[in-house]
Amino acid sequence: MIATLTSFVSELRQVGIPVSMVEAIDAAAAVEHVGLEDREALRHSLAACLVKNAHHLEAFDGAFDVFFSPLPPPGETLETTEGASVGDGGAGGGEADLDQIVAGLLGALGRSDHDSMRAIARQLVGRLAGIQPGRPVGGRYYLYRILSRLGAERLLERLLAEHPEATGLDRRLLEDEYRSRMEAFESMLQDEIRRRLVADRGREAVARTTRTQLLEDLNLSTASRAEIARMEQVIQPLARKLAARLAHRRRHLRKGRLDIRRTVRQSLSTGGLLADPQFKAPRVSKPDIVLLCDISGSVATFAHFTMQVMYAMASQFSRVRAFAFVDGVDEVTGFFTPGVDFHEAIVRLGREADVVAFDGHSDYGNVLEQFADRYGAAITPRTTLIVTGDGRTNYRPGRAPVLAELAQTARAVYWLNPEPRRFWDTGDSVMGEYAPSCNGVHEVQTLRQLETFVEGLAMAAQTHRTIVKV
Amino acid sequence: MSGFASPSEVAEALTGVQYLPDERISQVVYLAERLDKPVLVEGPAGVGKTELAKALAEIHGRRLIRLQCYEGLDESKALYEWNYRKQLLRLQADEGAEWSTVEDDIFSEDFLLERPLLEALRSPEPVVLLIDEVDRVEIETEALLLEVLADFQVSIPELGTIAASSRPLVVLTSNNTRDLSDALKRRCLFLHIGYPDIEREREILLTRVPDLPQKLAEQIAGVVRHIRDLPLRKAPSVSESIDWARTLLALGIDEVNEGVTTDTLHVLLKYQADIDKAAIELARP
Ligand SMILES: Nc1ncnc2c1ncn2[C@@H]1O[C@H](COP(=O)(O)OP(=O)(O)OP(=O)(O)O)[C@@H](O)[C@H]1O
Ligand SMILES: [Mg+2]
Numbered sequence: 001m002i003a004t005l006t007s008f009v010s011e012l013r014q015v016g017i018p019v020s021m022v023e024a025i026d027a028a029a030a031v032e033h034v035g036l037e038d039r040e041a042l043r044h045s046l047a048a049c050l051v052k053n054a055h056h057l058e059a060f061d062g063a064f065d066v067f068f069s070p071l072p073p074p075g076e077t078l079e080t081t082e083g084a085s086v087g088d089g090g091a092g093g094g095e096a097d098l099d100q101i102v103a104g105l106l107g108a109l110g111r112s113d114h115d116s117m118r119a120i121a122r123q124l125v126g127r128l129a130g131i132q133p134g135r136p137v138g139g140r141y142y143l144y145r146i147l148s149r150l151g152a153e154r155l156l157e158r159l160l161a162e163h164p165e166a167t168g169l170d171r172r173l174l175e176d177e178y179r180s181r182m183e184a185f186e187s188m189l190q191d192e193i194r195r196r197l198v199a200d201r202g203r204e205a206v207a208r209t210t211r212t213q214l215l216e217d218l219n220l221s222t223a224s225r226a227e228i229a230r231m232e233q234v235i236q237p238l239a240r241k242l243a244a245r246l247a248h249r250r251r252h253l254r255k256g257r258l259d260i261r262r263t264v265r266q267s268l269s270t271g272g273l274l275a276d277p278q279f280k281a282p283r284v285s286k287p288d289i290v291l292l293c294d295i296s297g298s299v300a301t302f303a304h305f306t307m308q309v310m311y312a313m314a315s316q317f318s319r320v321r322a323f324a325f326v327d328g329v330d331e332v333t334g335f336f337t338p339g340v341d342f343h344e345a346i347v348r349l350g351r352e353a354d355v356v357a358f359d360g361h362s363d364y365g366n367v368l369e370q371f372a373d374r375y376g377a378a379i380t381p382r383t384t385l386i387v388t389g390d391g392r393t394n395y396r397p398g399r400a401p402v403l404a405e406l407a408q409t410a411r412a413v414y415w416l417n418p419e420p421r422r423f424w425d426t427g428d429s430v431m432g433e434y435a436p437s438c439n440g441v442h443e444v445q446t447l448r449q450l451e452t453f454v455e456g457l458a459m460a461a462q463t464h465r466t467i468v469k470v
Numbered sequence: 471m472s473g474f475a476s477p478s479e480v481a482e483a484l485t486g487v488q489y490l491p492d493e494r495i496s497q498v499v500y501l502a503e504r505l506d507k508p509v510l511v512e513g514p515a516g517v518g519k520t521e522l523a524k525a526l527a528e529i530h531g532r533r534l535i536r537l538q539c540y541e542g543l544d545e546s547k548a549l550y551e552w553n554y555r556k557q558l559l560r561l562q563a564d565e566g567a568e569w570s571t572v573e574d575d576i577f578s579e580d581f582l583l584e585r586p587l588l589e590a591l592r593s594p595e596p597v598v599l600l601i602d603e604v605d606r607v608e609i610e611t612e613a614l615l616l617e618v619l620a621d622f623q624v625s626i627p628e629l630g631t632i633a634a635s636s637r638p639l640v641v642l643t644s645n646n647t648r649d650l651s652d653a654l655k656r657r658c659l660f661l662h663i664g665y666p667d668i669e670r671e672r673e674i675l676l677t678r679v680p681d682l683p684q685k686l687a688e689q690i691a692g693v694v695r696h697i698r699d700l701p702l703r704k705a706p707s708v709s710e711s712i713d714w715a716r717t718l719l720a721l722g723i724d725e726v727n728e729g730v731t732t733d734t735l736h737v738l739l740k741y742q743a744d745i746d747k748a749a750i751e752l753a754r755p
Contacts, residue, residue, distance in 0.1 A: 022656050026505065033504045034497075041477060044497040052655035054512060054646070054662040169728045169752060173692040176699070180668075229701070237605075240648035248609040341703055344743075 001031060004203075008067045009050070011207050015063060016214045017056045023049055039068060055234055059212035066207045069195050098127075102150065106158060109181050117181075121188035124150065129193060133200050138209040139193045146189055156182065216448040220302045221418050228301060231447060232343070235305065238451060239312030246316050246458050286318040287384045287411065287457075292371060294389030295355060296326040296362045302418040304346050305447070306388045309454055311336050316458050321378055324349060325367040328357025331375065362392060364430070365399035372402050379409050384457065387438075388416045391424070391431040400433040407437040415441040416453065474500060480529075488677050489518065489525035492670055498661040499526065508619055508640035510604075510655065513663035515645060516707025520602055522663075523641040527598035530639070535593070536600045537586035539607045545614055549624060551583045552576075577628035587618050588632070596636040605644040609651065615642075616654050666708065668695050674708060679715045689726040690715050697738065697748050706738040714738050728752045 009024050026049040034045045043064050051060045101120060108116035125131075128149045129142040159178045160166075166174050197206045215231050223231065291310060293303035307322055314320050321333045330353045335345040357366065379385060385406060391398075407413045415434060417424065421443045424431040435441045444450050474480045481496040491499070499522075502509045511519045527534035537548055557576040564572050584592070590599040601615060618624055622634035642658060644650060666674060671691040676682055690711060698705045706714075714737045723730055732752050735745045 018652070020652075020656055026507070026659075029505055030501055033501060040493060041497050044494045045501050047494075048498045048501060048509075048659040048661060052510070052652075052658075052660045053649075057662060168755065169693070169696075169731070172754075173689075173696055176692065176696055177668075237646050237649045241650075244609050244648060251610075341743075 001036065002028065004067060005031065007204060008046075008063065011063050011067065011204070012050060012060065014208075015059050015211055016217055017051060017053075017059060019050050023052075026050075036068075039070075042068060055215050055230070059214055062210060062212040063207055065191070065194055066198060066210060067203050069191065069198060101127075102155075105150075105185070106155065109155070109159060109178065109185065110162070112181055114184070117185050118188050121185065121192050125189060125192040125196065129196075131193070131196055131200070136201070136205070136209055139190055139197060139206075140210075142193045143186065143190055147186070152182070216451070217446050219445050220305055220447070220450075221298055221445065223301070231305070232308070234447070235308050236312055238447070239309050239454075242451065242455050242458070243313045243316050245455075246313075249459070286316060288380065288382045289317045289320045290378050290383050290385045290410075291320070291322040292329070292367075292385065292387045293322065293324050294326070294362055294364075295324045295349075295353075296360070299388070299390050299418055302416075302444070303388050305450060306386070306416060306444075307336070307346075308342050309450055310386075311342070313454065313458070314338075318382075323371065323375065323378075324353050324355050325362075325371075326355045326357075326360055327363035327366055328355055329367045329371045329374070330354040361394045362389070363396050364389070364391065364393045365397040365402075368399050368402040368406075372406060376406070379406050381409060381411055383410045385410045385413045386416065386457075387413070387434075388418070388444075390417055390419045390429060391415070391434060392428045393430055395428045398430040398433050400430070400437065403434055404437040412439040413437060414439060414453075414457070416444045416450075417441065418445055419443070420445065473503060476500065483529040484522075484525050487525050487528045489521060490666075490670055490674050490677060491522075492666065495522065495661065495663065498659055502659050503639065505659070506637060508642060508658045509661050510642045510644065510650070510658035511661045511663060512644045512646050514665070514705070514707060516709040517663045517665060518708055519643040519663060520600065523598060523600040523602075523643070526639060526641065527600075530596075530598065532639070533593065533595065533597045534600060535586050535590045535597050535638070536602055539601065539603045539605075539611075541606050541608065543607050543611050545611070547585055548587050548611060548614065549585050549618070550588045550626060551585065552628075553581045553583050557581050579629075582626075582629070587615075588624065590638045591618070591622060591624065591632060591634040593638070594635055597638045599638040599640045601640065601642040603645060604642045604654075605646060605648045605650060612651055612654055616651075616657060619654075619657050665698060665705070668692060671695070671708065671711065675712060675715050678712050679719065682715055682719055683724060686718065686724060686726065687715065690718070693726055693731055694738070697751075700744075700747055700751055702739070702744045702747065703741045704739070704744065710738050 005024075005028060009019050009027070012019050027046050030045040030049050031042070034041050036042060043061070046064065047057060047060055051057055101123060104116070105120050107113075108120060124146055125142070128146045130145065131142055156175070156178055160171070160175060163171075163174055194206065194210070197210075215227070215234055218227055218231065220231075289310060291307060293306060295303045303324070310317075310320055310322075320336075321331065322336065323329050324332045332349050332353050335349050335353075336342075357363075357370070387403075403413070415431070415438045417431060419429070423429065431441065442449070442453055444453060474483065477493070477496040477500040480500045481491050481493075484491045484496065484499075498509060511522060513519055523536075524534055526532075560576050560581070561572065564575070586599070590597050604612070604615065607615070619640060622637060623631055625631040665671070668691045671694065672687045675687040675690060676684065679687075694706055694711045694714070714734065717734055717737050718726070718730070721734075732749050735748055739745045739748060
């Protein structure tokens with residue numbers, strides 16, 4: 001058991017869940033108390049010891065299922081357990097069979113009969129998944145295959161068709177209910193697929209191909225809408241933690257050098273006793289932040305995240321101003337007044353900001369000129385300018401000298417590019433022209449990288465250094 | 471620790487005091503008692519985090535000591551403070567006395583103001599210590615909490631080290647408005663409580679709202695689940711669905727439909743924008 005637990009913990013670390021030694025020891029102690037028979041009890045117990053972030057639970061569950069799913073009885077083959085394979089085309093008899101199974105499934109879903117649902121899931125995986133031994137394919141692939149052969153999208157309709165009397169709200173509630181039963185059925189299918197894959201390839205190998213990425217490691221530019229919504233939830237707590245850490249550090253820095261004059265003056269009130277040493281507050285200046293964000297197409301999401309993080313941390317800066325652009329630039333600071341729902345601010349920004357000057361294709365050159373022209377005064381020697389975008393100019397002039405000039409005035413300039421570094425300077429990307437004017441150019445594709453950058457930025461400002469490394 | 475022999479015994483006991491746990495909750499509570507570790511309970515507002523601590527105190531027959539956290543909470547409010555006013559009076563009364571005797575005197579038990587953490591440590595009977603909404607405190611106070619939870623002892627310069635006379639069962643709650651430090655999290659078992667599934671929500675309603683008809687409870691749980699799925703600023707919590715059930719009962723309504731729901735949405739939802747969104751959804755044919 002200890003061996004399984006050890007490799008499970010190392011799998012969690014591979015996924016990116018930080019598990020300390022102490023926590024691993026707690027988990028081992030938990031197993032002593034809980035035992036292995038009741039899988040759900042074990043799941044909850046291990047989760048309580050090993051996962052301290054709710055957003056990591058999904059990835060934990062995925063790994064747990066692989067490591068602690070019951071093994072199939074010895075001798076069971078991968079392919080079919082009962083009857084012949086239906087195959088792609090399927091023989092006439094097979095199809096008829098499938099219809100029967102589907103009818104049985106509809107009945108089971110209608111009664112919410114979990115035992116039957118599980119039996120049918122087992123049967124279907126044997127017939128429809130077409131799992132081939134040794135193929136390093138993740139479980140999702142087989143799930144989709146079964147669902148599409150099953151015509152799963154029509155199941156819901158068929159279930160609802162049995163309740164013609166339900167309309168309006170009633171119908172939607174019924175739909176909710178059937179949808180949640182379908183989800184339960186899908187996870188039964190997944191359990192069964194996983195069980196067979198594990199029997200074939202072993203737990204470690206299956207874990208590797210079925211890993212769930214953590215939110216903080218998802219690519220911001222390609223994340224799905226649902227993923228983005230979940231990421232937005234973690235930004236605020238994350239930014240607050242950063243801000244709290246920075247504030248704490250600032251208070252400590254402040255207890256800098258002993259202030260002899262003030263200490264002596266203070267001592268007069270205690271009859272000359274140097275009872276209450278006074279410290280000089282070191283000059284810890286908060287930087288002025290100016291954001292200049294490309295909000296066109298594929299980089300828009302990235303811009304939103306950057307703005308959200310910077311605004312969530314606004315207390316750590318003396319001022320934050322934001323500018324958005326496509327081929328024209330507009331100030332959008334006003335959309336982010338304190339207390340405003342960030343989501344609503346972004347919606348308004350999309351509707352009201354005047355960021356298209358010409359054809360709606362990014363034009364960095366024009367934007368830089370317009371920015372220098374209209375808002376040049378925003379850049380002072382106290383300003384840290386942060387540009388976000390892919391630096392793709394649509395083959396228009398990049399006008400790098402304009403950025404160089406802004407950089408002359410600014411305290412520092414950073415460029416955050418959501419594209420992988422290997423794509424920079426290919427096609428119409430002119431990152432190479434802008435980079436010399438920047439104190440740092442960073443590939444930022446994930447929340448984790450964004451966090452590292454922002455923390456480095458604020459720390460550097462506290463210690464008067466201006467180089468930030470990601 | 472007076473022990474429950476199994477998670478299902480925990481579940482039974484909690485149910486007995488009208489707190490309906492799911493499997494995860496009773497499992498983690500059981501484990502926390504076995505391993506003698508604090509539980510950090512996290513989840514959205516109104517899902518029963520605070521209530522869990524209260525229920526635990528009740529099933530163990532222990533006193534609940536609650537440290538309500540807020541921004542600016544410091545040692546003097548969390549742990550202990552000297553009663554300056556009383557000390558000053560004593561100083562005036564003792565004028566002329568030897569400083570060392572006076573000092574011993576005014577820094578003694580009589581002048582100590584016990585705050586929740588110290589109170590929990592010094593209680594002769596074991597208590598349940600609830601550190602509520604810990605995500606609101608500053609890092610310095612978080613560090614203090616960590617220290618106390620690490621060895622269940624504190625040192626007061628004037629009095630020396632005070633070790634716990636009994637180990638409290640500790641529950642910390644957080645709304646996760648700020649990520650807590652890794653050190654504090656390592657010290658605790660983690661329990662995430664989300665919105666209950668539809669069956670458990672129905673049972674909670676039936677337990678908490680006497681006289682609520684079964685059918686109505688079912689409908690309420692269904693509608694609440696539907697509304698929670700909308701992209702809202704603040705989804706309705708369990709306490710809000712309880713409020714809604716009470717409202718409907720008071721209005722003498724025995725069946726939920728679009729009209730009734732729309733008219734009473736303000737009980738479920740706190741933001742006008744959310745109310746509007748839900749009303750549109752309900753008006754959909
Ligand atoms: N599992 C449950 N069983 C019974 N009642 C519950 C349960 N969960 C929540 N409730 C009800 O919901 C109410 C709100 O719960 P509670 O105050 O504990 O929420 P909370 O999670 O602490 O929220 P907040 O984050 O706002 O402090 C409780 O008073 C109780 O009536
Ligand atoms: Mg609470």
